[in-house]
Amino acid sequence: MKGTYLGEFEELVLLSVGVLQQEAYGLAIKKELEDQTQRKVSISAVHASCNRLEEKGYLTSHFGEKTQKRGGRRKKIYAVSLPGQKALQRAQHIRKSLWDRLPPNAFTLDFA
Amino acid sequence: MKGTYLGEFEELVLLSVGVLQQEAYGLAIKKELEDQTQRKVSISAVHASCNRLEEKGYLTSHFGEKTQKRGGRRKKIYAVSLPGQKALQRAQHIRKSLWDRLPPNAFTLDFA
DNA sequence: TATTTTATCTACATTTATGGATAAATAAGA
DNA sequence: TCTTATTTATCCATAAATGTAGATAAAATA
Numbered sequence: 001m002k003g004t005y006l007g008e009f010e011e012l013v014l015l016s017v018g019v020l021q022q023e024a025y026g027l028a029i030k031k032e033l034e035d036q037t038q039r040k041v042s043i044s045a046v047h048a049s050c051n052r053l054e055e056k057g058y059l060t061s062h063f064g065e066k067t068q069k070r071g072g073r074r075k076k077i078y079a080v081s082l083p084g085q086k087a088l089q090r091a092q093h094i095r096k097s098l099w100d101r102l103p104p105n106a107f108t109l110d111f112a
Numbered sequence: 113m114k115g116t117y118l119g120e121f122e123e124l125v126l127l128s129v130g131v132l133q134q135e136a137y138g139l140a141i142k143k144e145l146e147d148q149t150q151r152k153v154s155i156s157a158v159h160a161s162c163n164r165l166e167e168k169g170y171l172t173s174h175f176g177e178k179t180q181k182r183g184g185r186r187k188k189i190y191a192v193s194l195p196g197q198k199a200l201q202r203a204q205h206i207r208k209s210l211w212d213r214l215p216p217n218a219f220t221l222d223f224a
Numbered sequence: 225t226a227t228t229t230t231a232t233c234t235a236c237a238t239t240t241a242t243g244g245a246t247a248a249a250t251a252a253g254a
Numbered sequence: 255t256c257t258t259a260t261t262t263a264t265c266c267a268t269a270a271a272t273g274t275a276g277a278t279a280a281a282a283t284a
Binding site: 139159 | 227229
């Protein structure tokens with residue numbers, strides 16, 4: 001089972017890339033994750049995760065054009081590949097199938 | 113971020129325990145996971161994961177009664193604690209909030 | 225006593241997240 | 255042009271978390 005799944009953090013990174021579109025590069029991904037999760041995320045973790053996702057074929061990347069406004073190295077822009085989209089779908093599907101099998105009142109809390 | 117989240121495998125284990133109710137013990141959890149994920153899961157991974165989830169307070173456990181029909185050590189029956197339910201809820205919520213932020217046509221695939 | 229079912233333990237390899245240092249690319253100013 | 259500041263990626267070493275195999279022990283029935 002090791003390494004065969006999307007990790008949870010990886011899944012969030014993939015989703016963030018989908019959300020950010022043309023602005024999906026390291027720092028922006030970090031910020032998006034921090035906003036949504038309310039936790040501190042290290043930039044190294046984001047880069048490491050993106051590299052791994054690219055190795056796995058779930059992300060693609062290209063370097064952005066230079067802009068007039070800022071200094072700084074070019075942004076490495078990521079996009080979710082088709083296999084990446086399928087991996088997201090698969091993860092969702094597995095959870096949903098378990099979710100659907102939960103007996104009524106399995107939990108005290110209301111899972112709206 | 114390390115260790116602050118439910119891992120993906122842990123999340124599936126929690127859900128399986130919710131599904132199985134009174135039958136939520138090692139082997140049954142393994143089977144449930146294998147059925148739903150279509151992958152091989154080692155029994156050690158299940159036990160290790162349950163132990164860790166119990167340490168984190170997301171699962172509780174008690175030993176089942178002896179049954180007439182079989183030999184064998186008593187089953188250790190798990191249940192999802194309230195914090196465990198909240199952790200599941202939180203994981204869902206974070207994904208949903210990213211999901212909702214996806215621009216239309218962010219993905220080629222249809223995420224029904 | 226033997227057999228079955230299950231948990232527990234131990235050791236380990238792999239994966240993941242992090243911090244910190246460094247390098248590259250760019251713009252702006254002297 | 256030269257220098258400096260800025261923005262970003264890359265690299266490295268490491269700590270922590272995760273999943274696994276394999277051995278062992280315990281509890282139960284026959």
